[in-house]
Amino acid sequence: MNAIDGLLHGLQSAITPTNLLWLIVGCLLGTLVGILPGLGPPATISILLPLATGFDPATGLIMMAGIYYGAKYGGSTTSILLNIPGESSSVVTCIDGYEMAKQGRAGQALGIAAIGSFVAGTIGVIGLTFLAPVAADVAVNFGPPEYSALMVFALLLVIMLAGDSMLKGFIAMFIGLFLSTIGTDLFSGEQRFTGGQIELAGGIEFIALSVGIFAIGEVLVNIEDKTEHKLFTVPSKLRELLPSKKDIKKSTPAMLQGGIVGFLIGILPGAGSTVASFVSYIIAKKTSRTPEEFGKGSIEGVAAPEAANNSETGGAMVPLLTMGIPGSGTGAVLLGALVLYGLNPGPLLFHEHADVVWPIIASMYLGNIALLVMNLPMVPFFAKLLNTPYKVLYPAILLISVVGVYSVNFSIFDVGLLVVFGLLGYVMRKLDIPPAPLVLAFVLGPIAENSIRQSLLLSDNSPVIYLQRPISATLIGLAVVLLLLLTFGRRARKVREQVIEIDA
Amino acid sequence: MGPKARKGEAPTLSLQPRHMGRALLVWLALVVCALLIEPLGFLLAGEVLVLLVIVVVERIRSIPLIITLLLLPPAMYLLFDTLLEVQLPGGTLWY
Numbered sequence: 001m002n003a004i005d006g007l008l009h010g011l012q013s014a015i016t017p018t019n020l021l022w023l024i025v026g027c028l029l030g031t032l033v034g035i036l037p038g039l040g041p042p043a044t045i046s047i048l049l050p051l052a053t054g055f056d057p058a059t060g061l062i063m064m065a066g067i068y069y070g071a072k073y074g075g076s077t078t079s080i081l082l083n084i085p086g087e088s089s090s091v092v093t094c095i096d097g098y099e100m101a102k103q104g105r106a107g108q109a110l111g112i113a114a115i116g117s118f119v120a121g122t123i124g125v126i127g128l129t130f131l132a133p134v135a136a137d138v139a140v141n142f143g144p145p146e147y148s149a150l151m152v153f154a155l156l157l158v159i160m161l162a163g164d165s166m167l168k169g170f171i172a173m174f175i176g177l178f179l180s181t182i183g184t185d186l187f188s189g190e191q192r193f194t195g196g197q198i199e200l201a202g203g204i205e206f207i208a209l210s211v212g213i214f215a216i217g218e219v220l221v222n223i224e225d226k227t228e229h230k231l232f233t234v235p236s237k238l239r240e241l242l243p244s245k246k247d248i249k250k251s252t253p254a255m256l257q258g259g260i261v262g263f264l265i266g267i268l269p270g271a272g273s274t275v276a277s278f279v280s281y282i283i284a285k286k287t288s289r290t291p292e293e294f295g296k297g298s299i300e301g302v303a304a305p306e307a308a309n310n311s312e313t314g315g316a317m318v319p320l321l322t323m324g325i326p327g328s329g330t331g332a333v334l335l336g337a338l339v340l341y342g343l344n345p346g347p348l349l350f351h352e353h354a355d356v357v358w359p360i361i362a363s364m365y366l367g368n369i370a371l372l373v374m375n376l377p378m379v380p381f382f383a384k385l386l387n388t389p390y391k392v393l394y395p396a397i398l399l400i401s402v403v404g405v406y407s408v409n410f411s412i413f414d415v416g417l418l419v420v421f422g423l424l425g426y427v428m429r430k431l432d433i434p435p436a437p438l439v440l441a442f443v444l445g446p447i448a449e450n451s452i453r454q455s456l457l458l459s460d461n462s463p464v465i466y467l468q469r470p471i472s473a474t475l476i477g478l479a480v481v482l483l484l485l486l487t488f489g490r491r492a493r494k495v496r497e498q499v500i501e502i503d504a
Numbered sequence: 505m506g507p508k509a510r511k512g513e514a515p516t517l518s519l520q521p522r523h524m525g526r527a528l529l530v531w532l533a534l535v536v537c538a539l540l541i542e543p544l545g546f547l548l549a550g551e552v553l554v555l556l557v558i559v560v561v562e563r564i565r566s567i568p569l570i571i572t573l574l575l576l577p578p579a580m581y582l583l584f585d586t587l588l589e590v591q592l593p594g595g596t597l598w599y
Contacts, residue, residue: 216534223530223561224523392569395557396576398534399550402541403584403592410591412542419538423531430519 003130010358014366019062023363026052026066027370031378033400034074042439043214044071045333046207047400049340050407057341057356062363064337068330069367072313073117073375076306080109090309092277096294096301103297108243112251112299113306114376115243120259120307121368124314127263129361132350136322139347144458145465147323147451149472151444153479154325159437166487168433175424176438179204180445187453199413206336208405208417209442213435215401216418217425219394243299251303254284258307265308266315276312277305314364321345321357324447332436332443529561545595546585550577 029051034044045067052063079090080097093113100109142150159169182193183203194200243251258280265276284304285294294301319325324345326332338345343353350357405418428435459465467473537553544552554573558564564573585592 216531220527220531224520224527389569391557391562391564392572392576394530395554395573396580398530398537398553399576399580402534402537402550403546403580406541406546406592407584412538412593415538415541419531419534422534426527426531430524 003133006133006354006358007129007362010360010362011365013058013355014062014359014362019059019359019363020366022052022055022059022063023066023366024370024374026063027070027367027374028066030067030070030072031074031077031371031375032070034071035077041068041071041075041330042210042333042436043218044074045330045337046210047215047404049207049333049337050404052337053340053408057343058359060341061337061356061360062366064334065360065363065367066370068313068334069117069121069364069371070375071330072310073114073371076113076117076309077110080113080302081106090277090305092281092305093302093309095281096296096298099295099297100299100302105297105299108247108299109302111243111376112247112303114372115248116251116255116258116303116307117310118368118372119255120262120309120311121313121371122365123256123259124263124266124311125361125364125368126314127311128314128317128364131267132318132321132361135318136347136350139322142323142347142471143469144451144454145469145472146475148448148455149466149475149479150323150325151448151451153475153482154319155437155441155444155448156479156483165432168431169437172428172433172435172437173441176441177445177448179209179438180442181449186450197413199411203446204417204442205405205408205411205414206442207408208414209421210333210336210439211401211405212418212421213425213428213439215397216422217429217435219397220422220426221429222390223394247299251300253287254280254300254304255307257283257287258304258309259311262308262311263315266312267318276308276315280304280308317361317364321349321360322347326440326443332439335443526561530557533557533561541593543595543597545598546592547577547581548595550580553577 026048029048030044033047034041045064048067048071049064052060052067054060055063075090076093076097079093080101097109097113100106155173159166159173178193180203182200184190184194184201185192191201258277261280261283262276265279281301281304284300285291288294288298288300290298290300316326316331320331320335322345324335326335335345341356343349343356401418402415405414406412408414425435428438455465456463465472466476533553533556536556537549540549540552551574554576558570558573564570581592
């Protein structure tokens with residue numbers, strides 16, 4: 001099936017009244033939960049995931065796409081209105097977005113974020129439509145050694161780009177890898193690190209881990225300060241919602257640039273939206289006619305990272321769907337969702353489950369449109385929601401988390417895990433250890449373990465097998481070069497400094 | 505967020521005992537709630553969590569806020585158990 005046929009077929013099966021309804025419900029819920037301060041996209045999706053698992057795969061995944069886009073937009077909203085980035089990728093949006101909000105131009109910032117997301121999201125999804133089948137065909141040739149090399153490569157990328165300290169990235173990754181080994185050894189059938197707990201034999205429940213680390217951890221950090229200062233004062237002029245024609249014209253190059261950059265960076269396994277948004281912000285600043293406005297409420301400074309952030313979704317779906325490698329915390333949650341539906345992302349997904357993959361891609365187009373149509377008029381309402389005192393919000397978030405985790409397996413043990421991981425997430429935040437590598441490593445861990453052990457079985461325990469096969473040798477070479485470059489390279493360090501400069 | 509945190513601007517690295525005490529208190533409330541879910545059921549355990557937040561953590565005096573908070577667990581029970589048919593634990597003590 002070629003890409004266009006596939007897509008049309010996908011659209012056909014995606015556009016049923018039921019699917020559209022759930023798409024819109026997902027979009028709405030995603031935005032509503034994503035807009036709660038302290039709940040970023042990964043947390044939002046983890047919380048809402050159980051709701052979508054009750055449907056058949058196509059409908060459920062379409063709802064997930066809605067939730068995903070809604071959550072992303074909700075995250076941007078809190079970045080702009082509250083200066084609270086829901087995910088590391090929204091950090092850049094905060095710089096100019098919050099500045100704009102303080103100047104009373106929150107409406108324009110939110111509007112351009114939605115429009116930019118739509119434009120770039122479309123670019124990303126078009127890219128995905130045509131590139132994913134090609135990538136899948138390449139990936140068909142991947143055997144265990146290639147996968148092992150790819151996992152090493154992806155994990156390294158994740159760490160390097162996750163935060164500014166590689167050491168902390170490694171710490172997070174190793175905790176994640178360790179947690180992923182808990183359960184039954186698939187090769188020998190022995191129990192590992194379960195302490196005799198029968199509930200742990202199947203491994204740690206992913207949702208309990210991600211909701212604990214992301215949602216509970218964030219809540220615990222947010223409530224530390226009892227000061228009554230409102231997280232947010234509602235800007236009075238939210239009715240001036242839409243950016244003017246001049247604003248749109250001014251940000252068009254930034255949006256297009258962000259869209260393309262975001263997609264290209266998104267394809268790299270593990271690179272993710274954080275880098276995409278940083279890079280496109282730098283490019284926008286360098287190419288802008290008014291670079292001095294950046295950092296002081298430039299509308300381009302909102303459009304570019306928001307665009308990159310969204311088209312990265314399309315790019316990130318390429319490795320996610322074809323090789324099962326997520327590019328961000330959110331991607332990891334999505335991967336978890338695919339696995340919950342019994343779909344194994346990988347090169348064969350396109351052949352074995354074409355009936356599911358194309359509707360997913362089609363629903364991303366629809367999700368994009370639904371987001372624009374629904375959220376632009378809803379902004380004043382969202383702002384009201386943010387007026388709710390945090391005292392009321394956070395018990396609600398805690399309760400939703402408990403319900404969400406419990407409902408996956410109907411297991412009270414999982415609720416216990418949630419509580420434990422909540423504390424872990426809190427401690428990691430206190431120590432400034434990025435949580436994303438942990439969650440990514442937890443998801444990639446079993447894939448890496450399986451492929452490494454399979455390749456060692458193939459080669460009779462000789463590690464040379466990784467260097468004998470051209471693709472895996474290349475990937476391992478790339479990983480080594482990348483590691484050296486990012487550690488010692490002058491240019492790379494310069495980029496990192498630039499990133500840090502923006503960050504600060 | 506790293507450099508910001510190191511300069512002490514970001515909230516992540518404020519290691520003040522009073523702040524951390526609040527966070528740990530809420531975490532303990534969550535622990536209590538998790539332990540009570542099995543015997544008492546979600547509804548009562550949720551109320552215990554909310555009450556702990558009202559009485560111990562926040563010492564809320566405002567009546568409307570208290571009522572809103574107390575209505576949270578039943579509202580969620582209605583939403584999930586009744587409307588979305590996600591069976592929540594009813595409590596082994598009563599069933």
